[in-house]
Amino acid sequence: MPQFLNTADSDFEQSFAALLGAKREDSPDVDAVVAGIIADVRARGDAALVELTAKFDRMELDPAQLRITGAEVEAAIAAVSAEEREALEVAAERIRAYHARQMPEDAQWTDETGASLGWRWSAVSAAGLYVPGGLASYPSSVLMNAIPAKVAGVQRLAVTVPTPDGQINPLVLVAAKIAGVDEIYRVGGAQAVAALAYGTETIAPVDKITGPGNAFVAAAKRRVFGKVGIDMIAGPSEILVIADKDNNPDWIALDLMSQAEHDESAQSILITDDEGFGLAVAAAVDKRLETLERRAIAGPSWRDFGAVITVRDLDEAAALSNRIAPEHLELCVKDPAALSQQTVHAGAIFLGQFTPEAIGDYVGGPNHVLPTARSARFSSGLSVLDFLKRTTLSQMTPDSLRAIGPAAEILAHSESLQAHGLSVTARLDALNG
Amino acid sequence: MPQFLNTADSDFEQSFAALLGAKREDSPDVDAVVAGIIADVRARGDAALVELTAKFDRMELDPAQLRITGAEVEAAIAAVSAEEREALEVAAERIRAYHARQMPEDAQWTDETGASLGWRWSAVSAAGLYVPGGLASYPSSVLMNAIPAKVAGVQRLAVTVPTPDGQINPLVLVAAKIAGVDEIYRVGGAQAVAALAYGTETIAPVDKITGPGNAFVAAAKRRVFGKVGIDMIAGPSEILVIADKDNNPDWIALDLMSQAEHDESAQSILITDDEGFGLAVAAAVDKRLETLERRAIAGPSWRDFGAVITVRDLDEAAALSNRIAPEHLELCVKDPAALSQQTVHAGAIFLGQFTPEAIGDYVGGPNHVLPTARSARFSSGLSVLDFLKRTTLSQMTPDSLRAIGPAAEILAHSESLQAHGLSVTARLDALNG
Known part of the structure; x- marks a missing residue:
């Protein structure tokens, strides 16, 4: 059984904080x-x-x-x-x-x-x-x-x-x-x-x-x-699905299991504004787990780290999503583009019910190497930028050195870096002499 | 006395490798x-x-x-x-x-x-x-x-x-x-x-x-x-100046001292295609060191880690520069823009004799937080990108899922990730059913 949470419950904040803080990985000290x-x-x-x-x-x-x-x-x-x-x-x-x-x-x-x-x-x-x-x-x-x-x-x-x-x-x-x-x-x-x-x-x-x-x-x-x-040191995989009731519970269940089957430490979370839909998805997961080839992995992942969270509305869903900062975020709602404007902390967003996360793992085009463990708050998936570096270039003219050199001299002096200042002064003296 | 190297010498490669490999910093284990x-x-x-x-x-x-x-x-x-x-x-x-x-x-x-x-x-x-x-x-x-x-x-x-x-x-x-x-x-x-x-x-x-x-x-x-x-963990500062003989030796000496005065572990290197010019710069450094306020720092840095390298031509200078991958690179040569096309591994390049590195420390515009210790081979200076992260977005239509979903099913199967495949299959079955 995954956890069932409801933002209307008085102990929600405590339960949600525990879910966020759950230590899913024991790294052996090697x-x-x-x-x-x-x-x-x-x-x-x-x-x-x-x-x-x-x-x-x-x-x-x-x-x-x-x-x-x-x-x-x-x-x-x-x-x-x-x-x-x-x-x-x-x-x-x-x-x-x-x-x-x-x-x-x-x-x-x-x-x-x-x-x-x-x-x-x-x-x-x-x-x-x-x-x-x-x-x-x-x-x-x-x-x-x-x-x-x-x-x-x-x-x-x-x-x-x-x-x-x-x-x-x-x-x-x-x-x-x-x-x-x-x-x-x-x-x-x-x-x-x-x-x-x-x-x-x-x-x-x-x-x-x-x-x-x-x-x-x-x-x-x-x-x-x-x-x-x-590159980054990746942790166990995660998915957050935000889904309204107008979805096929079995599709959502399979999306959750796509992460769960990776690793017993993987985490799959559903946020929905319809408690009954959440229960239907959980039932669909149980049914799929009966026959799934990797049920020995997906089952424990779902049981130990899975969660179904019922919210009052999608604004609340977006706010929770930003606190989770998921690696993968599926938005299976009526207007996914609008909701995606609110979900700013996520590695990859999959919009609409025809974009299962597995598409992104293989053939979507975006990279599947993505920030885990809430690091989407400050980092990005793999990209060409990881294999590039940037060199800054600057070239002063005599006029530009005259214009901005004096400010550099003052700041160098205030930082007690005399040679810095003199390297500008010697040139300005020659230019102005 | 800094090291004097010449690419024409038979032991150059050995001396240069030692210069590259010099351990300049003792990090206490805290x-x-x-x-x-x-x-x-x-x-x-x-x-x-x-x-x-x-x-x-x-x-x-x-x-x-x-x-x-x-x-x-x-x-x-x-x-x-x-x-x-x-x-x-x-x-x-x-x-x-x-x-x-x-x-x-x-x-x-x-x-x-x-x-x-x-x-x-x-x-x-x-x-x-x-x-x-x-x-x-x-x-x-x-x-x-x-x-x-x-x-x-x-x-x-x-x-x-x-x-x-x-x-x-x-x-x-x-x-x-x-x-x-x-x-x-x-x-x-x-x-x-x-x-x-x-x-x-x-x-x-x-x-x-x-x-x-x-x-x-x-x-x-x-x-x-x-x-x-x-951000990065920065090491001691470094400058490499590539200068031909048509430069004021005192200006170049001051640029080298701008780095040396930061830290006894800082490294200042001059590469020139004119041995006499190199000696003139070294003499100018000695003269400046007599009066420089921070000579107790700049002196040891120049003595222990400074170097003057004479090369046959500027192509050779560029090749050495790429092996050094300096944090700061000054190109004081006749056509600095052309030479800069060859010097691809550097944190920041300062072109021409009117662009002392100190301008970049304060008022040039580019960032002065730059990769040290040869890490310009694979990393960049601080930029707005360090405070941003990128979220990838994808949304399939039924048609696009029909077009590329089958490839995802095949790859999921080949990786023994059944739920990944089924999350696509379930949707394709409904679309095609």
Whole structure:
């Protein structure tokens, strides 16, 4: 049974605060282990990678075998059905088209003093994408990480993916090929992150590392941050559906289960202005849970972290949504565009009853790497901007230095930074002398 | 004596790699202390702030005195010279005008299936700005952090600043007032960061914390990251000047000293295609160091981390610059715009001999909070984007769901995420049924 809350109840605020504050994830403290692995890879390079891969993935490799060959990728393509390959291509094309529109513009202008000002965007030179092995090895995540990097103009994009016992999902290789990945290495865990950050004989270092991973990978990303850039550290997935009574309860139930089936720690919340509709959705969830393949995951998620909240009206729903700041927000209401104007803190919004969140996971176009754990209050999903950086540009003329230099001299003096001031004074003296 | 390197020397690569890898900063390990302070502030709120302020800043306060009053700000304005106030206003106006141009645009379009796609930017609701006390309490940094937040549309901007022994730089209060800061609290250190992140009875929590600080502040920002957003953790300042022989050696020397006077760990590097010019600049530095007020800081910085590198030509200079990825880059050459096309990894570029870096610290317009320690390879200076987040939007029509839904079903199935697939199937069945 999920929690049933009602804003009309006297204890609502307390229950809602408890729901917001629920600790859904126990992060094992693997930091010491990870520090050791990173130090080992820095010290011994490929030799450490080979040893750690033998230990964790039960694979005996030569360093020369760390890289997955073009022939292996071609074999994967041959092993995948045409239907699946085409579905990946549909997804890739839509993701590419969406992210191409995100490319920011350079700017340059001349101000009233004659100074030229502006900025310029440029891509990071090399990026690394971590792809998990096993069950969480999602080809869709390869597309969602690799395509923005390539759209941004990253010249060298390396993928690392563990292949425990030699097993790899061929769709991951096909997705990498479609997305334009340049290099793929069969290595995982903290050792892969260390190799991407510091480089080994076989793997050249990158400037930015993105992609999901387990606690070891997350700890390694935190540790190499600063040496390289990283994307966010994602927590368990979340969905908030705001739905009025004019919806099919089964559709909404399936949307809630789409998140719940990811992880026992995932959270699915329904907010509705019709208590009876909320009960109907909960009943539909129970019915679907009887047969769902991943009911052993979705069931506990719904039971432990699921919630159905009844509100007086949609204004109240929007206010609660902003406090939750959900990763995914579905607006299944009569005028979703109007309601979306009020829901400002959310990673991705899906408008209307024909936009199940699963569309966004695969083929909608927007990125599915999104801020979790209320971080949509201050952060955004993955985009081309994660693979770009901005350089500011300024060029003074003698006239502009005469116009604004004196203010710089005064401020430098007030901050006791004499050389700062003198660097302006020496030029003004020459110009005015 | 700084290092003198020449790309024509056989040991250049080794010397240059050593220069790049030089560890300039010893970060004391204060993490355990900081963890305790944060836990204390979370547990006891204002009472902890009052106690810690008594201990570290030797100030006995009531909780009601934590906030600096409007009358105190007015008194500070009265205590500052008109010249200084006007200089701050010149700087603020130029910073505001530059950052206003950074505001990104929302987007919405309809794709070929009839689906509506787009994104929307929104400001973080509340931001906190840490301002150091004592010598490093720079009013220019208040402007550089606060103005982008206000341009972005942050509704509530709170400043924390320690006032050891009751002392505060009145220019900091004036800068806060000019920048539109909403609240100012006399609290510093890790306790200020904890209060901003978690809130106390007096200080409401914020969503994003920016601003420079000592090792305690940096460790606290790392610890609260995730609960709130943070800006970068900045290292010691750096400048790289690329200059040909047609420059005044004294001007270049002063530019190098502008960074060196910040910190003994700061790094100033000159690259020139004329060895004699390099020697002339080094001689000019020595002369300036005889009288510079902060020679006890600038001298060791130049001696320990300074370098003069002679190159064969400017192409070589650009290649080295990209490996250094400097925070500040001055291009004092005949055609700086052309050279700037080659120098892609840099936080801020200053073009031509009339653009000393100090202009950018105060009144140029671009932000002076910039990526250090080679992180310009993957990150950017502070901007309005640091106070905004992007929500993606998508709305399928029945036709677009018919067009792209089947690909989503196939991919969901291939990832063994049945509920994802069924959430699409249920809708397609109804549409096609």
